[in-house]
Amino acid sequence: MPSVALSMIVKNGADTLRPCLESVRGVVEQIVIADTGSTDHTCEIAREFNANIISVPWENDFAKARNAALEPVRTDWVLVLDADEELDRDGAENIPQLLQAADVGGYVTPIRNYVGARFGRGWDRTSVPNDGRHPRAKDAPAYFTHENCRFFRRHPKIYFTGRVHELVENQVSALGYKLAAATFCIHHFGQLANAHVRDGKAMLYQELLRLRVQEHPEDPLGWVLLGLQEYECGKKALEGLRCFARCLALEPRAAEAWLFTGMILVDLGKYQEALTALEQDRREGRVTALREQLRGDALQGLGRFQEARLAYRRALKCTGTNDPLLESKLGYTEVKAGQKNTGLAKLRSAARAAPGIFAIHDRLMKACIMADRLPEAAEVAEGLAQASPNPKFYLRAASIRAELQQWQQTAAILSRGLLLFPQSLELRNAYAEAETMRLKGTAEGREGAQATQHP
Numbered sequence: 001m002p003s004v005a006l007s008m009i010v011k012n013g014a015d016t017l018r019p020c021l022e023s024v025r026g027v028v029e030q031i032v033i034a035d036t037g038s039t040d041h042t043c044e045i046a047r048e049f050n051a052n053i054i055s056v057p058w059e060n061d062f063a064k065a066r067n068a069a070l071e072p073v074r075t076d077w078v079l080v081l082d083a084d085e086e087l088d089r090d091g092a093e094n095i096p097q098l099l100q101a102a103d104v105g106g107y108v109t110p111i112r113n114y115v116g117a118r119f120g121r122g123w124d125r126t127s128v129p130n131d132g133r134h135p136r137a138k139d140a141p142a143y144f145t146h147e148n149c150r151f152f153r154r155h156p157k158i159y160f161t162g163r164v165h166e167l168v169e170n171q172v173s174a175l176g177y178k179l180a181a182a183t184f185c186i187h188h189f190g191q192l193a194n195a196h197v198r199d200g201k202a203m204l205y206q207e208l209l210r211l212r213v214q215e216h217p218e219d220p221l222g223w224v225l226l227g228l229q230e231y232e233c234g235k236k237a238l239e240g241l242r243c244f245a246r247c248l249a250l251e252p253r254a255a256e257a258w259l260f261t262g263m264i265l266v267d268l269g270k271y272q273e274a275l276t277a278l279e280q281d282r283r284e285g286r287v288t289a290l291r292e293q294l295r296g297d298a299l300q301g302l303g304r305f306q307e308a309r310l311a312y313r314r315a316l317k318c319t320g321t322n323d324p325l326l327e328s329k330l331g332y333t334e335v336k337a338g339q340k341n342t343g344l345a346k347l348r349s350a351a352r353a354a355p356g357i358f359a360i361h362d363r364l365m366k367a368c369i370m371a372d373r374l375p376e377a378a379e380v381a382e383g384l385a386q387a388s389p390n391p392k393f394y395l396r397a398a399s400i401r402a403e404l405q406q407w408q409q410t411a412a413i414l415s416r417g418l419l420l421f422p423q424s425l426e427l428r429n430a431y432a433e434a435e436t437m438r439l440k441g442t443a444e445g446r447e448g449a450q451a452t453q454h455p
Contacts, residue, residue, distance in 0.1 A: 001096065002076035003029045003076050004028045004095065004099070005032060005074070005077070005154070006024050007080050008031075009069050010035055010042055011038050011042070012040045012042060013042050014045055016084045018045050019086055020086050021046070023087040024079065026092055027087065027095055030074060032051065032070075032073055033053050036065055037057075037058055054068065056068045056069070060163065060211065062163065062165075062166045063159075070154070076099070077151065077152065078152055079095075081150070084188065085187060085188045085190075086136070087187075088133075088185045088186065094184045095184065097183070098182065098183065101178075101180065103178050104179070105152060105177020106169070106177065107149065107150075107179070107181065108180070108181055109147060109149065109150040109182040109185065109186055110145050110146075110185040110186070111147065111148060111150070111185065111187075112137075112185055112186070113145070113188045114142075114187070114188065114192055115141075115142055117141065118142050118357070119142070119325045120142065123146055123228075124286075124287045124290055128143065128144070128319070129141065130142055136187070136189060137187065140192060148169075149169045150186060151182055153177070162212065164208035202229070202233040206226075210226060213226050213243075223244065223246045224254065227242070227244045227257070227260060231260070237264050240260070255283050259281045259294075261274075261277040262281070263294055274297075275295065286318075288314070290315075293311070293312065296309075296315060300336070308333045312326060312330040313330060324349075324354040324360060325357065325360060327349060328350035328363045335370055340371040344368070350364075358387070361380055368380060369400070378401050378406075381393070381396055382413060384397070385397045385413070385416075391427055398410045398413040398434065401413060410438070411431060414434055415431060
């Protein structure tokens with residue numbers, strides 16, 4: 001039976017390393033850990049598992065560190081994990097079967113990235129609801145999946161390339177081996193770390209990606225990776241577009257660059273340009289859900305509501321799961337297209353399914369106003385003001401009650417807002433006006449009652 005080793009690079013991974021190593025117990029015969037400067041108990045934990053620990057200086061190059069961690073490996077195959085990852089429970093059963101394929105040099109492995117929000121995106125994939133497969137991620141509402149070759153033959157010509165987002169796929173293929181799909185997954189918990197840790201990693205990746213394109217300006221993938229990092233982490237939309245344009249100048253068929261170009265253009269409100277870019281991405285599969293959702297956003301921005309409706313329907317079908325955020329976009333578009341009842345039904349369903357998502361309830365409120373359902377719009381607006389306290393939300397809720405001439409409710413909403421935001425001049429002025437109208441209405445009501453009693 002071919003043998004397997006675990007190869008890792010770790011720095012200050014004491015909080016998560018033990019469950020990671022436990023997950024490969026009985027699967028690997030050798031553990032190699034390249035420590036890049038830990039100051040915690042990483043090495044002590046590694047020794048509990050009889051790991052071969054080597055000290056590797058960190059030189060801002062993930063591939064270089066990973067290749068150093070491959071050097072001491074003496075087995076036939078290598079499994080690569082990070083300290084914030086674990087091998088799935090099916091690994092122990094399925095890995096021995098994978099070792100029998102003589103023409104396969106590596107297995108492309110699904111990596112589940114658990115995230116702290118129900119709706120989101122990773123690379124070109126939308127997140128899906130957590131199915132509870134791993135107990136450690138029980139509180140994570142969702143995850144998104146990406147694939148890398150994390151399980152491959154130990155061969156001197158199979159090594160990592162890329163200063164960051166490093167890969168071995170090209171080396172495996174260059175030797176004439178096939179890349180096959182793994183029948184197990186890896187669980188990644190890094191996105192569940194606190195914001196300080198995540199921000200630190202994002203800044204490091206941004207720095208390394210800039211170095212990567214400086215060293216290899218002819219590499220299209222490097223420009224895509226940097227563009228997405230600049231946009232998502234650096235909040236630099238125009239810099240992201242510039243990076244994608246550099247990629248497309250090198251490789252005009254780079255579908256990811258077209259997709260992300262369209263995504264940024266939608267955010268910038270350049271809807272027709274976004275549609276043109278998105279049409280260049282003709283891939284099918286998991287990416288379709290994100291692309292169709294972006295197309296729907298662009299078409300709605302252009303007022304092409306029936307086309308937007310079809311795009312959102314396709315996106316929902318591609319997700320394969322109930323997605324309240326998408327359902328709310330579809331419902332809002334239907335209301336705009338004149339299909340008020342069906343659209344509002346979808347919006348209400350989405351709001352029930354996701355009570356804490358502001359965007360969904362905001363769409364429901366606006367749709368109720370468009371459909372002339374002001375009492376319902378008022379209730380939704382008041383809920384939004386309570387859930388996300390902000391002076392403008394209280395003003396908006398009060399304005400709907402004022403439109404209904406419900407001055408007592410109007411004054412009560414503004415009074416609650418003033419308790420939270422006593423310095424808000426807009427709230428004070430609106431409250432004074434509402435009180436005037438309330439008192440006027442009360443006085444008129446008394447006069448009407450007296451006139452009825454004494455004709």
